[in-house]
Amino acid sequence: MENEKENLFSEPHKRGQMKTPLKESTAANIVLTEIQPDFGPLTTPTKPKETSQGEPWTPTANLKMLISAVSPEIRNRDQKRGLFDNRNGLPEPKDCLHEHLSGDEYEKSQPSRKEKSLGLLCHKFLARYPNYPNPAVNNDICLDEVAEELNVERRRIYDIVNVLESLHMVSRLAKNRYTWHGRHNLNKTLGTLKSVGEENKYAEQIMMIKKREYEQEFDFSKSYSIEDHIIKANADQNGHPDMCFVELPGVEFRAASVNSRKDKSLRVMSQKFVMLFLVSTPQIVSLEIAAKILIGEDHVEDLDKSKFKTKIRRLYDIANVLSSLDLIKKVHVTEERGRKPAFKWTGPEISPNPSGLSPVIPFSPSDLEVRQPSKENCAKNLFSTHGKPNFTRHPSLIKLVKSIESDRRKINSAPSSPVKTNKAESSQSSAPFPSKMAQLAAICKMQLEEQSSEPRKKAKLQLARSGHCKPMAPLDSPVNAELELTAPALLQPLGVVPLIPNPLSSAVPMILPQAPSGPSYAIYLQPAQAQTMTPPQGLSPTVCPTPYSKATRSEDYPDATTEKAANDAEKPSTSTRPGNLLPVPERQGTQNRDREPAAERGSKRASIVEDSGSKKKLKEDLKGHENVPTTLFPSGYLIPLTQCSSLGAESILHSKENSGTLSPNHRIYSSPIAGVIPVTSSELTAVNFPSFHVTPLKLMVSPTSVAAVPVGNSSAISSSHPVPVQNPSSAIVNFTLQHLGLISPSVQVSASPGSGTVPMSPRIEAVSIIPENAGSQQGRATRYDSPVLGQNQLNGQSIAVTGAQQPVPVTPKGSQLVAESFFRTPGGPMKSMGSSCMDFDGANKTSVGSLFVPQRKLEVSTEDVH
DNA sequence: ACCTCCCGCCATGCT
DNA sequence: AGCATGGCGGGAGGT
Numbered sequence: 064m065e066n067e068k069e070n071l072f073s074e075p076h077k078r079g080q081m082k083t084p085l086k087e088s089t090a091a092n093i094v095l096t097e098i099q100p101d102f103g104p105l106t107t108p109t110k111p112k113e114t115s116q117g118e119p120w121t122p123t124a125n126l127k128m129l130i131s132a133v134s135p136e137i138r139n140r141d142q143k144r145g146l147f148d149n150r151n152g153l154p155e156p157k158d159c160l161h162e163h164l165s166g167d168e169y170e171k172s173q174p175s176r177k178e179k180s181l182g183l184l185c186h187k188f189l190a191r192y193p194n195y196p197n198p199a200v201n202n203d204i205c206l207d208e209v210a211e212e213l214n215v216e217r218r219r220i221y222d223i224v225n226v227l228e229s230l231h232m233v234s235r236l237a238k239n240r241y242t243w244h245g246r247h248n249l250n251k252t253l254g255t256l257k258s259v260g261e262e263n264k265y266a267e268q269i270m271m272i273k274k275r276e277y278e279q280e281f282d283f284s285k286s287y288s289i290e291d292h293i294i295k296a297n298a299d300q301n302g303h304p305d306m307c308f309v310e311l312p313g314v315e316f317r318a319a320s321v322n323s324r325k326d327k328s329l330r331v332m333s334q335k336f337v338m339l340f341l342v343s344t345p346q347i348v349s350l351e352i353a354a355k356i357l358i359g360e361d362h363v364e365d366l367d368k369s370k371f372k373t374k375i376r377r378l379y380d381i382a383n384v385l386s387s388l389d390l391i392k393k394v395h396v397t398e399e400r401g402r403k404p405a406f407k408w409t410g411p412e413i414s415p416n417p418s419g420l421s422p423v424i425p426f427s428p429s430d431l432e433v434r435q436p437s438k439e440n441c442a443k444n445l446f447s448t449h450g451k452p453n454f455t456r457h458p459s460l461i462k463l464v465k466s467i468e469s470d471r472r473k474i475n476s477a478p479s480s481p482v483k484t485n486k487a488e489s490s491q492s493s494a495p496f497p498s499k500m501a502q503l504a505a506i507c508k509m510q511l512e513e514q515s516s517e518p519r520k521k522a523k524l525q526l527a528r529s530g531h532c533k534p535m536a537p538l539d540s541p542v543n544a545e546l547e548l549t550a551p552a553l554l555q556p557l558g559v560v561p562l563i564p565n566p567l568s569s570a571v572p573m574i575l576p577q578a579p580s581g582p583s584y585a586i587y588l589q590p591a592q593a594q595t596m597t598p599p600q601g602l603s604p605t606v607c608p609t610p611y612s613k614a615t616r617s618e619d620y621p622d623a624t625t626e627k628a629a630n631d632a633e634k635p636s637t638s639t640r641p642g643n644l645l646p647v648p649e650r651q652g653t654q655n656r657d658r659e660p661a662a663e664r665g666s667k668r669a670s671i672v673e674d675s676g677s678k679k680k681l682k683e684d685l686k687g688h689e690n691v692p693t694t695l696f697p698s699g700y701l702i703p704l705t706q707c708s709s710l711g712a713e714s715i716l717h718s719k720e721n722s723g724t725l726s727p728n729h730r731i732y733s734s735p736i737a738g739v740i741p742v743t744s745s746e747l748t749a750v751n752f753p754s755f756h757v758t759p760l761k762l763m764v765s766p767t768s769v770a771a772v773p774v775g776n777s778s779a780i781s782s783s784h785p786v787p788v789q790n791p792s793s794a795i796v797n798f799t800l801q802h803l804g805l806i807s808p809s810v811q812v813s814a815s816p817g818s819g820t821v822p823m824s825p826r827i828e829a830v831s832i833i834p835e836n837a838g839s840q841q842g843r844a845t846r847y848d849s850p851v852l853g854q855n856q857l858n859g860q861s862i863a864v865t866g867a868q869q870p871v872p873v874t875p876k877g878s879q880l881v882a883e884s885f886f887r888t889p890g891g892p893m894k895s896m897g898s899s900c901m902d903f904d905g906a907n908k909t910s911v912g913s914l915f916v917p918q919r920k921l922e923v924s925t926e927d928v929h
Numbered sequence: 930a931c932c933t934c935c936c937g938c939c940a941t942g943c944t
Numbered sequence: 945a946g947c948a949t950g951g952c953g954g955g956a957g958g959t
Contacts, residue, residue, distance in 0.1 A: 179934095
């Protein structure tokens with residue numbers, strides 16, 4: 064089984080090396096690297112055998128293995144087998160494997176289904192490219208080659224690429240060719256998506272749905288009428304299935320939609336799905352809810368179960384890719400009824416682009432160029448639509464679109480750059496090692512991360528940001544603010560909203576300059592939408608402070624704690640690991656990321672969940688909506704104007720991400736056990752604030768605030784820091800000890816109970832009642848993806864990089880430094896987690912009256928996946 | 930029995 | 945017509 068997986072993958076791809084970008088690796092890698100030096104990376108040669116290769120022999124390989132282990136899938140396999148190394152690998156490894164394998168394994172040899180999973184495949188895919196590729200280098204991706212190397216059908220590659228494209232991590236160049244952008248634009252993209260999500264009022268929709276569910280369950284009466292309507296309305300509009308594809312700035316995403324085809328589906332679905340996470344307070348989205356909202360449309364509730372099922376299938380596909388990117392992780396929400404599959408956002412926190420922002424960003428001429436294309440695309444998207452219902456289109460627009468498209472095609476076709484490829488890879492592979500190993504590795508990573516993070520956060524944030532940011536600095540601020548505030552923020556999409564309003568009859572593109580954080584972008588609205596744009600209001604979710612662990616938890620407990628720790632560890636660890644494994648140079652950074660996901664998977668965590676949703680209710684929900692014209696639609700495309708800025712921003716973002724991620728996690732994870740307080744910060748944060756309040760806050764945040772606050776990182780920091788910082792590794796330690804048997808699971812070393820929050824900025828405080836929360840929610844992700852070196856360095860020092868980053872190769876040194884920092888002590892405080900209950904319901908007061916939902920407790924069980 | 934989700938048919942659309 | 949894309953859902957692997 065498992066074994067092969069690698070083989071399957073085999074591909075070792077090329078090792079990475081190749082060309083590609085190497086650059087990057089740097090940072091992220093750094094960590095890994097340090098840890099494991101070696102390796103090389105690279106490659107190994109051969110691919111063929113590979114299988115995952117190879118790693119067996121070298122230490123690095125081992126590391127890789129570990130990394131892979133992190134991911135659940137990988138682990139499983141690995142564990143199972145372990146075996147072999149694989150090497151065999153060839154591309155078609157399976158066969159080979161079988162042969163090679165020995166007997167036992169043989170079985171495995173066949174790749175079990177898991178081995179063939181999209182998530183694994185995605186990991187392999189990601190392993191080939193650096194997280195932060197050097198723009199200067201050619202980062203072309205030839206789909207055929209990739210498919211071949213990975214031994215998968217092309218169809219699968221499309222699934223991955225489509226999702227990546229939705230995040231602007233890749234853009235289509237031409238037929239069979241994509242350009243790898245890595246995470247450079249990720250933050251920006253997420254910010255834009257968040258803004259759009261706010262505009263769409265997804266948060267509200269989610270709340271509505273939940274409410275309904277509750278009500279139904281309880282029978283509360285069904286009060287849903289109003290609410291439902293609202294929801295419906297939102298759904299209709301927002302939810303439009305068709306929403307448009309949101310385009311980012313710069314980068315050449317124009318091509319993205321190249322085909323015109325349907326840009327809908329997977330791509331759009333992926334964006335919407337991400338929006339849900341960004342907008343929801345708990346940041347946990349159940350598949351059910353996501354499906355309902357995505358379907359939205361209408362209707363349909365009843366109609367199709369099949370439709371619902373299909374949607375779910377697709378969501379799993381998307382979720383697998385997002386998980387590989389470490390943006391989300393699977394969890395289960397426990398409700399009264401039972402557990403529901405859900406995913407928790409583990410990516411960076413983001414602030415909506417629109418909002419703040421930094422001033423700056425240079426827009427270069429390029430921007431202009433970009434715009435148009437984007438516009439075109441947008442138009443296409445809007446119009447295109449095939450069957451779906453989408454919007455109306457104007458003939459004139461259509462014509463324009465067509466012309467544009469044609470142009471585009473021409474352009475697209477042209478390109479072609481050589482392929483690229485780098486592959487680094489390996490990572491995934493899997494070597495056989497026990498899951499424990501993986502965990503340990505993960506743990507180590509976590510520790511490192513934590514440590515690093517802390518310092519880095521502090522220093523880095525300030526320093527770095529300022530440094531990096533220069534260009535983008537402003538951005539941070541918004542971000543931070545949001546992060547901290549998160550919940551509230553979500554509610555109110557400040558910037559965005561305003562933008563929207565345009566009454567265009569048909570879709571008219573509007574360009575909004577937004578300086579700040581995000582690049583400005585143009586939104587194309589459909590006529591319908593145009594009508595009302597109400598600013599989103601926040602919904603305020605009500606939070607339940609209660610932590611609860613439920614009885615059920617007993618089980619969970621142990622696990623949870625451990626898991627949490629593990630998780631925490633994992634993330635970091637993962638990140639680190641990857642680096643190790645991977646061929647370093649190039650991808651290190653990327654690797655980290657990649658790996659991370661795996662880790663995530665593996666890890667389980669307990670989180671708080673909120674959803675409760677009733678399953679079937681969905682339908683009902685759907686039914687209801689209709690009214691609410693007021694809502695905005697997502698349908699428009701957003702086109703960021705700033706290209707340049709993006710880069711800078713990106714860098715910044717990265718840093719943010721890193722910092723941010725870390726902390727949140729911690730909290731979450733914090734030991735449940737100890738914690739009696741399970742309440743998660745997030746939950747707290749969840750608390751509703753009137754939207755009003757929020758808004759102001761956000762406003763406050765603005766640049767200035769930004770400056771004051773450590774931006775991105777800061778956000779993370781604030782939230783996370785408190786706890787994590789103190790004892791970053793406590794969790795790890797505990798975890799480790801427990802494993803070792805030194806201590807009972809129940810015991811933990813905790814440092815700070817949940818509360819350790821540190822309020823960041825005043826505003827934040829104001830906003831969130833509980834400081835913690837904010838952080839928790841936001842935080843999370845831990846990874847060091849740092850794009851560039853600078854980022855990598857947690858320390859922040861390095862910072863300067865930003866601008867240069869991309870182009871410039873990272874320096875290894877930096878990484879080292881970083882690593883060092885990581886190593887520091889573990890310490891550890893624990894984090895308390897708690898499970899909390901949240902209700903989204905509360906939200907939207909504005910729209911709805913008080914929707915107050917009974918709290919539910921949701922527990923999240925983290926299970927891994929599979 | 931349910932949750933996941935792989936697999937690949939086949940529609941869609943560009944060349 | 946041929947090929948690239950990708951929607952879609954049957955049905956099987958895993959728990």
